[in-house]
Amino acid sequence: MKIQLLSYLLLLCCGTLFAQQKQFKVLHATTKKPVSNAHVYKDLVLIAVTAKNGTFILNQEALSGTYNVQAFGFETISFEVDKNSLIQLIYIAPAPEVLSEVIVQSALNPIILQKEATAINIVNSDDFSRTDGTNVLESFNNVPGIYVNQGALNTNKINIRGIGARSQYSTNRIQAYFDGIPLTSAEGELTLDDFDQETIEEIEITKGPTSSRYGAGLGGAIHLYSKKNVSEGTQAELSTQLGSFNTQKHVAIASYSTAKSSINAAFTRLTSDGYRENGSYTRRSALVSGNFEAGKTGKISYLANLTRLKAFIPSSINATDFMNNPEAAAFTWKKAQGYESYDRGLLGASYSNKIIENFTNSTSVFVSFRDAYEPRPFDILKENTTSIGARTLFNLTTDILKVPSDASFGAGYYKEYYSTATYENLYEEVPNQGSLQGVGLSNNEQDRSYANFFGQIHLHFTKKWNFEVGFNVNTTRYSLTDLFDGDEVNQTGNYRFETVFSPRIGTSYQIATGKNVYVSVSQGFSTPTVAETLTPEGQINTDLKPEMGINYEIGFKGNWLRNTLYTELSVYSIQIDNLLVAQRTAEDQYIGINAGKTNHNGIEFLSSYHFRTANGISIKPYLSTAFNFFEFEAFTTNDKDFSGNKLPGVPEYTMNLGVDVVSESCAAFWVTFRSVGRIPLDDANSLYSENYQLVNLKASYPITLLDNLKLTIYGGINNVFDEKYASSILTNAVGFGGQLPRYYYPGNPRNYYGGLQVHYIF
Known part of the structure; x- marks a missing residue:
């Protein structure tokens, strides 16, 4: 009897003890692997350290207020206790300055x-x-x-x-x-x-x-990844921003996350009158993304994005207007009140699953659409696009000839249905009324599809030496159906490019802790657009070939000074054959031709340094620069030989440097400096844009109103010294009817902005 009473007493004590504790687990935000030796603070006092499996336990009396999690190589995050979850998961992301861990x-x-x-x-x-x-x-x-x-x-x-x-x-x-x-x-x-x-x-x-x-x-x-929740619970964020040229941006974001699912929703409205005439802009967009567990080893992710845009077009201007009247729009675009508008949507879902212990699969399906209308001085363009596709990827971790290896293989298919029609623009017949649609000029349907089959193997010969080899097989075909019966030209036809095999080989070696060198050789290609394949007579140019390029590269990536300094250096050479050139046939009309070869040789350097002062201020200076030696190896068009000339549209160099300063209270100040070299404006290199330098400033200050309510005030100045520069270039512009060629898009003068952001955790 005494033994039974003692057992009941022990169970009661243990139950009371467990009821007074809560378990947490810290995970890598990308890999979802446990993070050990992470330190948990409350009010600057260390209260827990995570074990090898990423877990830590807090007593019931400590379960209130805000906690901070710090781990070497990761960003510090704050979290609130979710009392409804049995084991609360906390996701921390690698710190931006420790890129080697990304x-x-x-x-x-x-x-x-x-x-x-x-x-x-x-x-x-x-x-x-x-x-x-x-x-x-x-x-x-x-x-x-x-x-x-x-x-x-x-x-x-x-x-x-x-x-x-x-x-x-x-x-x-x-x-x-x-x-x-x-x-x-x-x-x-x-x-x-x-x-x-x-x-x-x-x-x-x-x-x-x-x-x-x-x-x-x-x-x-380019791969974009939607914002993920780093902690469980419900959050909301509202922000509004006002700036020069009557620019306004309003954003509303809400998110909800549990241990097994998450959902994020955002709505944005951006409007601006623009610096230049005929430059007003309105865009509204909504995005929903999320994921949830499907079975013991499966996960489903989804994404939906909708955008509605109407943006007027000032277009490019000539050198005289650029110097004396940069806010002016191109005369014909202003008179026609030219603009573009469209509704665009993107829907997709993916399913990831662990088939067996070392074998996984991820399969995605998607559909997208775009319905566009664009009145231009020379015509009015209507476009409608619908695309569908799927992609599947298998990953296998195994040994190949006793060498630890990661193998991947898969396939993708993409089908696009595109219809386009042009109409007369009668803006000259109705003065000051803008564009007016007239009779039809063309009506075409275009279908294009491509299929990719790919594979890659990573061989880990040693802990320091990695070797990879991969390939892609691509087939591309398209058809054009001419539905316009107002002329005698029939553009209907089918075409298929030759199957392209693209190999790749690369290797990296760790020469010291945190320092790697790599070498790679890869091939790429780009197929001509349907517009580039059409001749001036409206027929398909079946002799047109895809551009082909081979990239040779050697580089270095490394950390220094106990991971406070990160550097990258790469030297590359890309040779492109069957160069596709847009040859002008009228003021705003082009055809595509294969005109020669180009060499793209360059050097790129990136560096960032991060340190903290004695009073806890974080300072991060950085530098990125590129030196470009791009030229035509062999290029002849219209009986003119441009071989040896510099490639137009590319600056001779770019340099970006700046410093980020963040205090312990998260007040921040940013200074950025950009220098851009001269840009050749045409194939003959007869004209160059001027080099320019820009300085931008920004500051923000957070205010904590409650434990779960934070307010941030921010503001900034762009182009502090009011530099006059060309923010974009139209290469090989030609003046028609005695007009000067329109090469330049003027950049914005000095301008200001400020905003307010409210963040609430429920």
């Missing part, structure tokens, strides 16, 4: 950035914090080797290592994805300015030919 999510085989034998740069919250947030592409200019032409909020053109510089008005020859869902159209066109940085966790940019991994991407690949 896991490359876009790699076919997940790998630490430092061990990846590829030039990959990360754009994250640090980069977003330095800008005014009106255009996510502004952060791309901090990446060495990338130059973004920003003609307006809706007129942006990205070139990576000079590839894409000859595009007239938009980005092409770059593959892009949002949470694994393709953003690049089947024709290779890309628009990223629809997305807001408030909804993005990070962006991974792979530079150079990447066809062995992602298909037709001669310039590279």
